Amino acid sequence: MPLNGQEERECMTYLRRSVLLKTASEDQLKSLCKHAEKRRYSKGEYLQKEGEPQQKVFVLSQGEVVREKTDENGERHQIDTYMGGNTVGSLHVMNKDAAYASTKANSPEVIAYEIKSEPIVQYFKSNPEFAYNVAYGLTLEVRRHTRFQRTPLLEQTAKPTPYLAVTFAAAIESFYRAAMNAILNQ
Secondary structure, eight states, rough: OOOOHHHHHHHHHHHHHHHHTTTOOHHHHHHHTTTOOEEEETTTOEEOOOSOOOEEEEEESEEEEEEEOOOOOOOOEEEEEEETTTEETTTTTTTTTTOOSEEEEEEEEEEEEEHHHHHHHHHHHHHHHHHHHHHHHHHHHHHHHHHHHHHHHHHSOOOOOHHHHHHHHHHHHHHHHHHHHHHOOO
C-alpha cells in the first residue's frame, strides 16, 4: 500500500539521516520513499538476521531496535541500539551483502519503512546525479571518521629535552641494574 503524504514526509526526513543518503536531494528521497512500505514489528521480532542477504533498508519511525553480533563462540552480543528516526541496513543493501549483525525489535512496537534493494539499485543506475550525491555523502562520512582516528600525539610539537637530568637519571638506572644483576648472579 502506498504511503500517505505524512508518512512520505516522515520517510524522507529519516532517510536524510542515513549515512548512505544524507546528501541526496528532496526529489531523490521522494522517489525512493515511493517504494517504501510501512511495517510493524513486535518486541523480539527480527527485522534482519546476521549473515542473511541485506535485501531492505529499514527506516525506523517509532520504537527501538538492537543490533546483535554473534562471536566465534556462538554467543550473541548487543553492539548497538537505534531509536526511531534512524536507518538500518543502508550500507549492505546495494549488493545484498550478508548482514553484519541481526536487528531485533526491542520495544513493544517498532514501526519501520522498508525499501527493497531493487528500487535503490535501479535508481543508482538510472540517475547519475543521485549516484554522485551518495558518493559525496560517503566521502563526508569517511572524512568525519578519519578525524576521530587521528592521534593527538602525532600532532604535538617537540618540547626541549633536559639533557643533564636525563643523563643523570640514566646513570642512576644503569648503576641500579648493575647492582641488581650482581646480587642475582651470586
